[in-house]
Amino acid sequence: MAQYISSPSVTADILKKFGIKLRKNLGQNFLTDTNILKKIIKLSGINKSETILEVGSGIGSLTELILEQAQKVICIELDARLVSVFKEIMKTYNLDNAVLIEKDAMRLDYLLLSRDYSIKKMVSNLPYKIAAPLILKILLEAPGIEKMYLTIQKDIAERLLAKKGDKNYSSYSIKTGFLADFKILFNIQKTCFMPAPHVDSVFIEVSARERNLEGNVYKYQDRSLSLQQVKRFFNFIDACFANRRKKMINSIENSGAVLPVDKMDLMIKMLHVIGKNKDIRAEQLELNDFLEIFIALENDNNLNY
Numbered sequence: 001m002a003q004y005i006s007s008p009s010v011t012a013d014i015l016k017k018f019g020i021k022l023r024k025n026l027g028q029n030f031l032t033d034t035n036i037l038k039k040i041i042k043l044s045g046i047n048k049s050e051t052i053l054e055v056g057s058g059i060g061s062l063t064e065l066i067l068e069q070a071q072k073v074i075c076i077e078l079d080a081r082l083v084s085v086f087k088e089i090m091k092t093y094n095l096d097n098a099v100l101i102e103k104d105a106m107r108l109d110y111l112l113l114s115r116d117y118s119i120k121k122m123v124s125n126l127p128y129k130i131a132a133p134l135i136l137k138i139l140l141e142a143p144g145i146e147k148m149y150l151t152i153q154k155d156i157a158e159r160l161l162a163k164k165g166d167k168n169y170s171s172y173s174i175k176t177g178f179l180a181d182f183k184i185l186f187n188i189q190k191t192c193f194m195p196a197p198h199v200d201s202v203f204i205e206v207s208a209r210e211r212n213l214e215g216n217v218y219k220y221q222d223r224s225l226s227l228q229q230v231k232r233f234f235n236f237i238d239a240c241f242a243n244r245r246k247k248m249i250n251s252i253e254n255s256g257a258v259l260p261v262d263k264m265d266l267m268i269k270m271l272h273v274i275g276k277n278k279d280i281r282a283e284q285l286e287l288n289d290f291l292e293i294f295i296a297l298e299n300d301n302n303l304n305y
Ligand code: SAM
Pocket: 026, 027, 028, 029, 030, 031, 032, 055, 056, 057, 058, 059, 060, 061, 062, 063, 076, 077, 078, 079, 082, 103, 104, 105, 106, 125, 126, 127, 128, 130
């Protein structure tokens, strides 16, 4: 049986043969521990009927193992050098069920992609620079993707999991928390990558909340928001956190006025309704508090923003 692409000697040989120098700015840290990759595949619970999305396929280290379990994998890779290397590898390793798309993952239409290929699951070792915005983008834009199994930096996972009072709690934690649940499944040591990154990594499970694909309705507990409302909610959250050390009301006023200033009275009233003081800072509120205030602002007929 041939060795896996991810075995350190095969990865090193491929990079040497094709004269590839890995690029730090593209987060090119390849997984070279086949046992860790097998663990990733097992925990991702892939089955033969599934088409998997993989962002940042590199030379196919993870792709090869996904394909042992899945029907098909849709690979996105930005680096043209790695795309041409992977095309050669696909022939050598008979990875016929991989579809390779050369594109910047931040510029893809995930709604179209997930519909075209009926994708419900993503499994990836993400490039560190785009990991945080990409998770939010896909959760928002591709309601069909229900689960993501991702290798990411530990500090991004901490932002995803942060709760009120944690030092990493931010507008990002609230937005992602509105769209999904996050769970760290295990830590991955730096030595499992080639080259070893400077930061710690973890493998996480992302479970998107229930969404109604037809009506494009995003559900959170007993609330249902349309996509347009979710976008307005996220703008509202950004305004609340624009100056996180300031009182939330001042932060909104100074943020470039997502909300007309004359709606401040309603904001103050709503803070009172949820039992909070008008001097509160955004970082002292929870997702449900923001939602309650936002829904009241949305329901105010005179509101026009
Ligand atoms: N999948 C391989 C593995 O697990 O070893 C490689 C993962 S490596 C951490 C991240 C990959 O993402 C690299 O191949 C890099 O070139 C690619 N990449 C970086 N930025 C990207 C972007 N904006 N869009 C698509 N791919 C990108």
